[in-house]
Amino acid sequence: MRDKIQLRALAKINLGLDVLRRREDGYHEVKMIMQTVTLHDELELKRTKEPGIRVETNLPYLPTNENNLVYKAAKLLKDEFDIRDGLTIRLTKRIPVAAGMAGGSADGAAVLWGVNQMYDLGLTPEELMERGVRFGADVPYCVMRGTALAEGIGEKLKPLPSMPRCTILIAKPGINVSTRFVYENLHANELRPEQHPDVDAMIEALERGDLQLLASRMGNVLETVTEPLYPVISSIKQCMVEKGALGSLMSGSGPTVFGIFRSRSAARDASAAIRSAGLAKQVYLVTPYNINRQRA
Ligand code: ATP
Numbered sequence: 001m002r003d004k005i006q007l008r009a010l011a012k013i014n015l016g017l018d019v020l021r022r023r024e025d026g027y028h029e030v031k032m033i034m035q036t037v038t039l040h041d042e043l044e045l046k047r048t049k050e051p052g053i054r055v056e057t058n059l060p061y062l063p064t065n066e067n068n069l070v071y072k073a074a075k076l077l078k079d080e081f082d083i084r085d086g087l088t089i090r091l092t093k094r095i096p097v098a099a100g101m102a103g104g105s106a107d108g109a110a111v112l113w114g115v116n117q118m119y120d121l122g123l124t125p126e127e128l129m130e131r132g133v134r135f136g137a138d139v140p141y142c143v144m145r146g147t148a149l150a151e152g153i154g155e156k157l158k159p160l161p162s163m164p165r166c167t168i169l170i171a172k173p174g175i176n177v178s179t180r181f182v183y184e185n186l187h188a189n190e191l192r193p194e195q196h197p198d199v200d201a202m203i204e205a206l207e208r209g210d211l212q213l214l215a216s217r218m219g220n221v222l223e224t225v226t227e228p229l230y231p232v233i234s235s236i237k238q239c240m241v242e243k244g245a246l247g248s249l250m251s252g253s254g255p256t257v258f259g260i261f262r263s264r265s266a267a268r269d270a271s272a273a274i275r276s277a278g279l280a281k282q283v284y285l286v287t288p289y290n291i292n293r294q295r296a
Contacts, residue, residue: 002118007111008043009040009103010036010145010289011095011101011106012036012102013258014252015034015035015163016202016218017031017032017033017219017222017252018031018032018196019183027153028153029151029152030151030152030154032154033199034141035163035289036145036288036289037170038286038287038288039101040095041095041103042092043111044089044090045118048085048088050086051086052086053074053075053078053089058092058093068107069111069136070091072135073109074111077131083115087115096256096282098178100251101251102252104136108139109142112132113143129155141154145289146159146162146290146291147288147291148160162291163206163214165287167261167262167285167286168261169261170258170283170284170286171256171279172255172257172282173233174281175230175232175255178253182225186221186224186225211260211262216246219249220250220251222253232255232280237249237259240257240259241259243266243273245260246260247259
């Protein structure tokens with residue numbers, strides 16, 4: 001048993017995102033390639049004598065009650081294992097919020113991982129993933145991390161060969177795009193076949209370890225909704241490609257855009273260009289997180 005634990009919750013990008021259909025229950029069936037990146041939130045879990053869960057965060061607009069996924073994760077394990085101690089969760093957000101980077105799910109996954117460690121609960125990663133899906137479709141993937149194919153509503157996961165080494169530039173424009181709005185305005189059935197990304201072709205590029213081929217095949221069907229509405233997304237993509245990105249894409253339901261670069265200095269130049277053109281203030285240089293190298 002440990003009194004305190006520090007964790008990193010890593011963000012994800014989607015190298016590919018296709019929506020296959022809308023289910024009767026309103027959920028969408030997806031086919032996505034998920035990639036963990038080194039951009040992360042920081043969490044500290046601390047055991048306290050007073051019972052209950054307290055959440056503290058550096059972003060005053062975030063919920064600190066059961067609407068925060070860190071709260072949900074802690075409550076789920078506390079209830080199941082009858083943990084009576086209190087828990088203080090200090091969350092330092094760095095991952096852009098509501099941006100298509102699964103920041104909340106990553107935080108929830110990190111808390112599942114952390115509470116399991118703190119209290120020696122002995123749950124396997126698969127058992128944590130089973131619990132995670134109860135409060136978020138992306139949580140199981142955030143427990144698993146790395147490069148993966150996600151199907152179903154995002155919870156059916158299959159590990160893929162690691163993404164080749166590269167630099168990834170992430171830019172979050174100062175607009176807010178609701179995930180719900182994007183899915184509700186996606187008319188998947190009316191899309192032409194070429195508007196759907198070829199996720200299998202991306203998997204083949206990963207199997208070959210070919211970064212350029214992968215970048216050229218990336219695609220996100222949700223851009224059909226967001227790009228016409230928010231031209232800043234296209235402007236960032238264009239800027240990244242002009243500055244040498246092998247490919248550039250919106251992540252998740254946006255509005256975050258990322259670009260894949262072979263050279264870190266080209267990515268740095270693109271970052272400066274995006275800032276000076278006023279396209280985005282939140283800009284980050286990161287790398288793919290490879291599960292086989294080490295757990296953060
Ligand atoms: P996804 O990529 O899964 O669509 P996202 O990046 O769009 O996720 P999040 O940053 O995870 O979205 O959060 C979306 C909303 O969830 C926020 O507006 C916030 O109110 C709520 N939320 C709950 N817990 C958290 C958390 N720990 N961090 C950020 N947002 C949280």
